[in-house]
Amino acid sequence: MEQAIKQSEVITSQELFKHWMGHRQLTRKVIEAIPEKDFFSFSIGGMRTPALLVSELLAIAGPGLQQIVEGKTEKLDEHLDFKNSKATALALWDEADNQIKKYWTKISNERFHDRIVTFGQYEGSIWSSIFYFIDNEIHHRAQMYVYLRALNIEPPAFWDRDFGDK
Amino acid sequence: MEQAIKQSEVITSQELFKHWMGHRQLTRKVIEAIPEKDFFSFSIGGMRTPALLVSELLAIAGPGLQQIVEGKTEKLDEHLDFKNSKATALALWDEADNQIKKYWTKISNERFHDRIVTFGQYEGSIWSSIFYFIDNEIHHRAQMYVYLRALNIEPPAFWDRDFGDK
Numbered sequence: 515m516e517q518a519i520k521q522s523e524v525i526t527s528q529e530l531f532k533h534w535m536g537h538r539q540l541t542r543k544v545i546e547a548i549p550e551k552d553f554f555s556f557s558i559g560g561m562r563t564p565a566l567l568v569s570e571l572l573a574i575a576g577p578g579l580q581q582i583v584e585g586k587t588e589k590l591d592e593h594l595d596f597k598n599s600k601a602t603a604l605a606l607w608d609e610a611d612n613q614i615k616k617y618w619t620k621i622s623n624e625r626f627h628d629r630i631v632t633f634g635q636y637e638g639s640i641w642s643s644i645f646y647f648i649d650n651e652i653h654h655r656a657q658m659y660v661y662l663r664a665l666n667i668e669p670p671a672f673w674d675r676d677f678g679d680k
Numbered sequence: 681m682e683q684a685i686k687q688s689e690v691i692t693s694q695e696l697f698k699h700w701m702g703h704r705q706l707t708r709k710v711i712e713a714i715p716e717k718d719f720f721s722f723s724i725g726g727m728r729t730p731a732l733l734v735s736e737l738l739a740i741a742g743p744g745l746q747q748i749v750e751g752k753t754e755k756l757d758e759h760l761d762f763k764n765s766k767a768t769a770l771a772l773w774d775e776a777d778n779q780i781k782k783y784w785t786k787i788s789n790e791r792f793h794d795r796i797v798t799f800g801q802y803e804g805s806i807w808s809s810i811f812y813f814i815d816n817e818i819h820h821r822a823q824m825y826v827y828l829r830a831l832n833i834e835p836p837a838f839w840d841r842d843f844g845d846k
Contacts, residue, residue, distance in 0.1 A: 533808070558724065558830050623690070642843045645843070646839075649818055652818045653818055677804060677808045679805040
């Protein structure tokens, strides 16, 4: 899947993929750091629990990319059942990694500026949709950083990840 | 500053610029939403106050881009003096927007894969450094979202911004 870098490109498809996977590995570490009971119950200011935030992230990443590749427009379904087990959430996280890896190879470079509607509702380009998936993950993961701090647990370092640039 | 989209590009320089500015406008709205006294004092779990988080963001964005353009390697200086006034922070935010706008036009498309060391310390490509600046802003802004929720204040919607794709 290696590709030559055209000198005038900001970022290649392969780099963006690695960059995202680096973020996903960090998010996985954050999930691991949250105690099991807090994963399903902790909240600040009426916000969603870590389990519900992770459920949203899982509902977006793999299924979103699948829609981009296959042109389907299924609705967002955030109701994942973790069976009250963080291990289940982590297994689904790993499964989503594999899904993303599989679908990524099917997005040809020529398609990133195509206009699409993800989840039958969100209009954008393919690149801006993928950026939304990543940005939204950073956003909710950062909220889990605050949860960890409030629980007096040191979160993994924000910079301790693969930036995708090597 | 408009540029033609080469069909094989993931994202153009101009799109990345607009995407970042969209994020910066949202961060500005978040700063505006935080009450003056909480901006300088509120914290959860021993974390930094909004003022200190914003101070870091200001220390990175404009100065970081300046270093990328001018090849300087000044150290990160996060000690900005807001004179205990949120208006000062917002004025510096707007000033940084102008700096970013100015320096962005000076990064030629051919340079995004050049290796650099920002703040004399952080090694990466130009694109990954800029992505770090943006990701770090999303990260700390999301923490301020939690602060706002804890203060029982509705934050601006995460998706209410210019995605840079039009």
